[in-house]
Structures are given as structure tokens and as C-alpha cells.
Amino acid sequence: MSTDLYYKHVGKFDLLTKQQEYDLAAKAANGCTRSRHLMVEHNLRLALHIARQYSKTKCPMEELIAEANVGLCKAVEKFDHTKGFRFSTYATWWIKQAILRYISRSTTVKFASGARNKIYKINIARKNYYEEFGCYPEDTELAHLLDMDIRELSELRCANQWPINLDQPINSEAGRTYGDLIADDTLPDQSERLDHEQIIQSIKAKLTDLKPLEERVMRLRFGITDDANDTTKFPQSRSNQ
Amino acid sequence: MANKKKHENGYATFEDGKGFREIAEILHDTGETPRKMRHTSIRNYFLRGMEKLAEPIAKQSGRTVREVARDPRFQIAMAEILRSNYHGKSEIDL
Numbered sequence: 001m002s003t004d005l006y007y008k009h010v011g012k013f014d015l016l017t018k019q020q021e022y023d024l025a026a027k028a029a030n031g032c033t034r035s036r037h038l039m040v041e042h043n044l045r046l047a048l049h050i051a052r053q054y055s056k057t058k059c060p061m062e063e064l065i066a067e068a069n070v071g072l073c074k075a076v077e078k079f080d081h082t083k084g085f086r087f088s089t090y091a092t093w094w095i096k097q098a099i100l101r102y103i104s105r106s107t108t109v110k111f112a113s114g115a116r117n118k119i120y121k122i123n124i125a126r127k128n129y130y131e132e133f134g135c136y137p138e139d140t141e142l143a144h145l146l147d148m149d150i151r152e153l154s155e156l157r158c159a160n161q162w163p164i165n166l167d168q169p170i171n172s173e174a175g176r177t178y179g180d181l182i183a184d185d186t187l188p189d190q191s192e193r194l195d196h197e198q199i200i201q202s203i204k205a206k207l208t209d210l211k212p213l214e215e216r217v218m219r220l221r222f223g224i225t226d227d228a229n230d231t232t233k234f235p236q237s238r239s240n241q
Numbered sequence: 242m243a244n245k246k247k248h249e250n251g252y253a254t255f256e257d258g259k260g261f262r263e264i265a266e267i268l269h270d271t272g273e274t275p276r277k278m279r280h281t282s283i284r285n286y287f288l289r290g291m292e293k294l295a296e297p298i299a300k301q302s303g304r305t306v307r308e309v310a311r312d313p314r315f316q317i318a319m320a321e322i323l324r325s326n327y328h329g330k331s332e333i334d335l
Binding site: 195203204207209210211213214215216217218219220221222223224 | 259
């Protein structure tokens with residue numbers, strides 16, 4: 001069933017009155033499967049409404065709706081009509097829990113559900129702050145607002161960065177990819193290489209300052225001749241003069 | 242007690258290189274020096290030459306010329322440069 005068809009299907013079920021809800025819940029508690037089905041069907045709109053609130057999480061909407069419905073079924077099973085609350089109040093928490101669990105499972109970086117909830121709270125707080133003041137809060141400010149440890153908050157924010165594909169083109173245009181922007185640590189630094197070359201050139205220039213005996217001693221010391229009696233000199237020193 | 246800082250205080254040695262005493266003998270035998278020099282004099286000639294070559298490095302590193310010239314790692318690097326220079330190679334990786 002496509003999403004549009006599903007929306008139309010869900011719209012067919014009217015909301016239950018408090019009395020209808022009480023009666024169905026009482027029957028469902030006694031094991032009536034039909035009543036359970038009716039409770040689920042008449043609250044599908046609630047599940048859909050809550051699932052839509054998480055549409056910006058980059059998870060497929062169909063999956064979010066499915067998870068919300070799983071939470072709804074759980075709420076019907078657990079609902080205690082004798083306490084006097086409306087079903088929607090109770091079911092909202094089960095639906096949210098089911099959706100949040102799904103979101104935490106579906107991300108590339110896995111978090112414990114507690115940490116995921118904290119990240120969600122952090123994001124909501126940042127969003128609210130931005131809407132109110134027009135800028136994002138500092139981590140210290142955010143930690144104070146949420147009554148969290150600054151270190152924990154910073155770690156959660158670092159971990160929450162969304163992974164990107166390195167082969168994905170920048171600005172959705174063909175050409176350079178994100179991977180192209182990463183420096184190759186194995187290659188020597190160009191400025192360092194230039195420095196080395198300059199040093200070598202200046203050292204080679206200094207060879208002309210050597211006295212013949214100094215040069216001869218150095219050559220013998222370094223073993224730069226096949227014959228110890230060979231008195232030829234360094235090509236770039238005295239021989240150049 | 243073993244010298245644990247040979248790279249700071251020792252001399253670099255080379256596969257085909259000669260000792261200071263040997264060099265003194267070679268120079269005397271070939272008539273390049275009128276009399277046989279002491280090995281310490283040969284070492285001083287060697288270090289004086291190294292100090293001349295060490296000037297550009299000393300300027301960059303902030304160490305004294307004397308320090309750089311006596312550093313065996315510098316001496317090894319110089320040997321490589323001079324060897325490549327002698328054999329006509331141009332690329333050197335310090």
C-alpha cells in the first residue's frame with residue numbers, strides 16, 4: 001500500500017469518545033481480539049501524527065509509521081482503563097519510544113537508547129534556542145540549560161555528526177568529491193620538501209669553500225673513491241673553480 | 242659504562258671510509274703532506290670542513306655550527322650528499 005493510500009485509509013476511522021474508549025479497553029483487557037483491533041484502528045491517526053514529527057530524521061516515512069504502529073499495539077496491550085486516563089495520553093509514550101528505538105537502530109553509529117534520547121534532547125534544545133535567539137548556544141550554555149555534564153554533552157555532540165559518503169560530489173555537482181579534500185599524510189609536505197632542496201643547494205654551494213686538504217680528508221673519511229690514492233676532487237667544489 | 246648517546250657524541254663511520262690514522266698515512270704516502278700528521282690534526286681538518294658545510298643547517302635549526310658539524314647524523318647526511326654529487330646523482334632525500 002502506498003503512503004497516500006495509507007493516509008486515506010487511516011482517515012476513515014473516527015476518533016473514539018471517552019466512553020467508547022473505556023468500553024473497548026475493558027473488552028480488550030478481557031481478551032477480546034476484535035476490541036483490540038478496533039482500538040488500534042481508531043488510533044492509527046495518532047500514530048501517524050507522531051511519526052510525522054520525526055520525518056526530519058532522514059529515516060523512511062513508511063518505516064517510521066510502521067514502528068509507530070508497533071508502539072501503538074504495545075500501548076493497547078498495556079493500557080489500564082481503570083486508571084481513568086485517555087488512551088491517547090498513554091499511547092503517545094509507547095509510540096515515541098518505538099520510533100526512537102528504531103531511529104537509534106537505523107543510524108550508522110549505534111548509540112545506547114539512553115544516549116540517543118539525550119542527543120535528541122540536545123538537538124531539540126539547540127533548535128529551540130536558535131528559534132528564540134537567532135543563533136546556536138555554546139556547549140557550556142546548553143549543558144547548563146539541560147542540566148548535563150559539559151564533557152558528556154560535548155562527547156554526545158561529537159558522536160552525533162552525520163556520516164557522509166566520501167565519493168559523494170561536493171554541492172551535488174560532478175567533479176570534486178569530499179574524499180578529494182582529505183590530505184594525504186603519506187606524501188611529504190611540499191613546503192618541507194622545498195626547504196630540504198634549499199638546504200641541499202646551499203650545502204652544495206658551500207663545497208667551494210673547502211680547502212683542498214679538508215676536502216681530501218672528507219672524501220677519504222666518507223669513502224668516496226674507489227682508489228685511496230685517487231686525488232680527484234669533488235666535482236662541484238674545487239674542480240669547478 | 243656504555244655510551245647511550247652515540248648519536249649525539251660519537252663519530253659517524255662509513256663502509257668504505259678510513260680512520261683518521263689511516264688517512265694520515267695515505268696523505269703522507271702520496272706526498273700530499275710533507276710529514277705524517279697526527280690523527281687529531283686530520284680530525285680537525287675533517288671537522289673544519291664539516292663546520293663549513295654545517296653553516297646553512299645551523300642557521301635554520303638554531304643550533305651552533307660546532308654542534309651540527311659534530312652530529313653523526315649530519316655527517317651521514319653529508320656523506321650521502323657528497324657521494325651522490327660525486328656520482329652525478331641529483332636527487333637526495335635527507
